[in-house]
Amino acid sequence: MSAPEIFLKPYNPKEQEAEVLALWEKSDYTNPDTCVKRGVTKPDAEAYSIVLPPPNVTGVLHMGSALMVVIEDILIRTARMQGKRTLWLPGLDSAAIATQAKVETDIYKKEKKTRHDLGREELLKRITQFTDESKATIINQLKRMGASLDWSRYAYTIDEARSAAVAEAFVRMYEAGLIYRGDRIVNWDPKGQTTISDDEIVYEERRAKLYTFKYAKDFPIAISTTRPETKVGDTAVAVHPNDERYAQFVGKEYDIVFCDVPIHIKIVADESVEKDFGTGALGVTPAHSITDWEIADRHNLPRPQVINEYAKMTVEGRLKDLKTKDAREAVAAWLKEEKLLEKEEDVPQNISTAERTGGIVEPLPKRQWFVNVNVKFKNQKSKLGNVKPGQEVTLKELMRTAVESGAIKIIPERFEKNYYHWIDNLRDWCISRQIWFGHRIPAWHHEQKCIPKQGRESDVGKCIPLVVRVEKPICQFCDAEYEQDPDVLDTWFSSGLWTFSTLGWPQETSDIKTYHPTSVLETGYDIIFFWVARMILMSGFLVGQVPFRKVLLHGIVRDGQGRKISKSLGNNIDPLDMGEKYGMDAVRMSLIAGMAPGTDSKISEEKVRGYKHFANKIWNITRFVLENANGRGDNAEITRKEDRALIAEAETIAKQVSQHIDTFRLDLAADAIYHFVWHRFADEIIEESKSILKGGGEVADSRRSTLYSLLSTCLKLLHPFMPFVTEAIWKELPHKDAELLMIARWPRYTE
């Protein structure tokens, strides 16, 4: 008996992977409809679905996304083999701010032009050009990882269907009173010239000077600040209500000229003031500090803006047009000159910077669009968590109950606490962005003078200046077209719709009925708040369902010593390069091994090499089995008690692997099958078989069948983890229960 010739040489991943990829692609079994059509999946089989967290369209696949792909592919391949109606839906993300910033930088480098030189339309054309070119790269890389995604359902975050869903979602939320336009203090990024959400801020520790001074010689209270330039915008000094030192001044008002600027200061008492910090008195600058804005709310104070979008002073006098940093020094100098400065100390300070651009965030009052997370609306749909149909609920409560009720499980569980904490501290979500690339807000303005056409003069003044709807309105009095709001939406607004916008919402498609809620959302723990919480919010309100039943979180990928991957360390390991060198199966195993949910994964070239050896081991096991068992197949009867025991042993391994996958311990599952294949099957069972086979007769026949059967079971159990080498072997097997291993039946085991 002889094995096919390819087994005479060590496993060659490069050769085999290309061949296997072609087989998969041709089969179209990643599409669940095809599986049903060809009888692989029963039409009424339980559905199992995951939407791929869309990688950035302009990106390349790094280890982080590779880890995500591997985890999800293991879950998907297992489910498919278990006979479930399995859908893994791919998509790419336009990554609005990041992509626009990248294209703008490129254009400026090459042509010395800004977006304003090009204009909105031209810039968008350039961005589309850029994304079209780069999207092939990432799609190709996903395929090479072995990701069994259904490309027939591919979605792009700003394609037509998704844009329609976003507009529809916005309108529905607006009509329910969940979206409003308001003047509020927002995080303004002067570098990116846009607002950003609280979650897009990163804190950087810097040294700062804390100045303690009085506004004027005859002002009774000294205050402390690291930003004296903002004090020209002060309208109050706040002290703690119980602070006896200042009680006598509360309610008094003062007119002062501060650094050439006339200001009017009222002394107010407010609980938010710390008695023990600085002088115990806080200069209130409503327009340029979030906490101060809230104090102004409570005491009905005016809120003059003194800094503009370019972080320059807008007041008259010596500070006019100065940048905030220069103005700070100018004010400090003036304070010294006027002998108002009492103290100047060095303090460490966390300053807010914009995650994307690194710009120092300037809190500014601006008219923006917000999602109101605290207003009640009536839950129209079915039961959501503990909220019954018809019951009034806020978005905040909705997000909380989804997890609290157990409708959604977060794995590992400890992240649930983080989730609640985030919700409890959630403020209204600013969703408008002043960039050009993204989903336009479906709000329409007709704020210029409306001159009614002849015969409609009686309607002067009746036209509506702001309309929120999907299609562009035309004024029914003057026939003028409305102008669309220039802002675009926060990228997480559309991402929040992802589980159902990809399935065809707002149409009531059969895909939505079959695959929503999705089974699992698998993503990095770093975006649980950005994304996971918003998906729960959107799906709850718009679809009346949770978006997924389980949230599986993974960590970041580190190098072999546990260090972060960084350019300066030069420790980057490219998953595709590694795959090229050692085979993609080895890369996949390396990412999974030793990684519990929610913890970081470690990868090193040595680790990858180790699993390449494992792939070769399987290859050679197959060679031995085929050389000895070819021709018998797995149909021959297994007669010996010892052999039945071996089969039963494999069954318990199948059980272990299955259970570990069920509980998302992919590391333990991989370890269990690895250990069985190498150290039990190869080292012991095959070794002892050599003499048994030599003996011949019925005993040998039984063992031959057993070996073949064990091999078949091992290949199935290994397939989700190492799809390439197992499929490559499968196609050489003489007897098998499915044309492709990817749709073979998962080994049975008793519970």
Next chain:
RNA sequence: GGGCGGUUAGCUCAGUGGUAGAGCAAUCGCUUUACACGCGAAAGGUCACAGGUUCGAAUCCUGUACCGCCCACCA
């Protein structure tokens, strides 16, 4: 300031009440006809520290130290 996680063999990590485990590395031996991308053997740990509960603790409780992460932020 609040919260969370970690600390087990040289390295990376499993193990969550009953005589300490894996992979990799390091050591020794092996032309053993599936595989040197291999096989066999041996070696390696007072499970961070202190106290407590228990017949029994790496495992449960309390505290301490160090490392890491997240959130908030004092103007």
